[in-house]
Amino acid sequence: MAPLVSFRVVQLYLCEVLPPQNKNKAEKMSTLLVLRGLSRTWRGVATKTSVIKPKEMAPYLRSSNEISRSIGSTTTALRQREQQQQQPTQNNNEDEWRTIYRLPLIRLASAFNRVKIPYGVFNALSIPGAFALEQASQLPPSTSTLFAAVGLTSWMTLSICSLLTKNLVGIMYLNDDNDKLKLAYIDFWGKRNDVVIDLDDLVPENEKKRPSKFDWYQTLTLYSNDKVKFKLLQRFGQVEDPEAFVAIFGE
Numbered sequence: 537m538a539p540l541v542s543f544r545v546v547q548l549y550l551c552e553v554l555p556p557q558n559k560n561k562a563e564k565m566s567t568l569l570v571l572r573g574l575s576r577t578w579r580g581v582a583t584k585t586s587v588i589k590p591k592e593m594a595p596y597l598r599s600s601n602e603i604s605r606s607i608g609s610t611t612t613a614l615r616q617r618e619q620q621q622q623q624p625t626q627n628n629n630e631d632e633w634r635t636i637y638r639l640p641l642i643r644l645a646s647a648f649n650r651v652k653i654p655y656g657v658f659n660a661l662s663i664p665g666a667f668a669l670e671q672a673s674q675l676p677p678s679t680s681t682l683f684a685a686v687g688l689t690s691w692m693t694l695s696i697c698s699l700l701t702k703n704l705v706g707i708m709y710l711n712d713d714n715d716k717l718k719l720a721y722i723d724f725w726g727k728r729n730d731v732v733i734d735l736d737d738l739v740p741e742n743e744k745k746r747p748s749k750f751d752w753y754q755t756l757t758l759y760s761n762d763k764v765k766f767k768l769l770q771r772f773g774q775v776e777d778p779e780a781f782v783a784i785f786g787e
Contacts, residue, residue, distance in 0.1 A: 652694040
C-alpha cells in the first residue's frame, strides 16, 4: 500500500503545479507511474518468494516426519497395552477341553440325516413335472400318482429314521477343572451343534426311570431340561480317556 500512497501524492502534486490545460497530461503521467510502480512491486514480491530454497525447508519437513513417527509409535504402544490387558481376561474365560469320547460313525449318521433335504427338493420338482407331462399326454395315466406315492413314502421313511439319530453325540469333551462337559451332536437335519453342560446338571443312571442296559444306546438327560435327551453309543464309540469316562458315567 505504501507505493500506491506515494504515487497518489505525486499525482496530486502534478495536478496542482501544472496549469489547468496540462492537467490531463499530468493525470496520464501519474497513472503511468502508478502502473510502473505496481509492476516493480510485484516483481520484487516474486523474486523474494522465489529466493526460498528447498534446503531451507528441510528442517521443517524433518520435524513433521518426526512428529508423525512419534504419533505412530504411541498408537502402536497403546494397542499393545490393550491387547496385553485383554489376553488374560480371554484366557480366564476360555476353558481348555480334552476329548474323552469319539464316535467314528457320526459322519455317516450326519450324511444320512442330510439326504432327505435334496431328496425332498427332487420330489417337489419331479411330482409336479410328472403331473404336467401326464396332462400333456406325454406319460401314461397314473404316472404322477406313482411318482408321488414313491417319493413321499421314501421321504417319510428317511425322516422317521432321522429321528433315531437325532441328538446323537459324536464327540465328548471335558474341561481341565472336571466340572463341565461339552457335547458335539447332530440334529434332525444332520448339522453339528455344541452344548456345554455342568456335571451337576447331568442325571445319573440310577435315577433314571428306564435303565440304559435294555437300550442299544445310552440317554443323557438333564435336570434343567427333561425334554432334551442326548444319545450315546458306547458299543460303537471309542473312549479316549477311560478314567474320566468311568468317573462320569460309571462302568
